[in-house]
Amino acid sequence: MADQTPNSDAYRRGMVTRRSVLGDAHVDRAQANTTSFDAPFQKLITEGAWGTVWSGDQFTKRERSIVTIALLAALGQDEEVAMHVRATVNTGATREDIREALMHVAIYAGVPAANHAIKIAKGVYAEMDQQAAAKDR
CATH class of the missing domain: 1.10.8 (Helicase, Ruva Protein; domain 3)
Structure with missing residues (x-):
């Protein structure tokens, strides 16, 4: 459309x-x-x-990004977690920010939800690192 x-x-x-x-x-x-x-x-x-x-x-975009990723992780919205982790390059949320947010998810929403979101974030960050390395060549 x-x-x-x-x-x-x-x-x-x-x-x-x-x-x-x-x-x-x-x-x-x-x-x-x-x-x-x-x-x-x-x-x-x-x-x-x-x-x-x-x-x-x-809230700043960085703060909104952190909150959004934590909420999506807690709700098990895997595709949305990945999309918003990718968006951190535009929001200013650091990997450390996201790690801390997912630590909160573990305590307040459950270890399995945080564990899975951490797996997703690690995969997205690995992709992002590979893309950045390819651009630098």
Whole structure:
């Protein structure tokens, strides 16, 4: 569904924030894959999650990134954990920040949830390191 023209302020703000966190390539793929079935959902998350919550001024993007990863890990949302770990290059959340957040997950949401999220984060960081090394060659 190439022609999406929602024009609310929250949508416009959300697209700017979404692109700054997840990157243009991710957002472009999501938009290219949008159909009439999920267009209302895409609008909802762009306005609500990205245009309101992620665009708020009480937390930095780094803080939002840490909280988001901890919540996703606690809920077992593996694909979303990986996506948001990748996004830390844009949010400023460090590997140490994420490690500490996952330590909290272990205590407050359970060791298995944290253990699995740590496995995911390690895999994502290994991919990111390989990509960075390839660019440096």
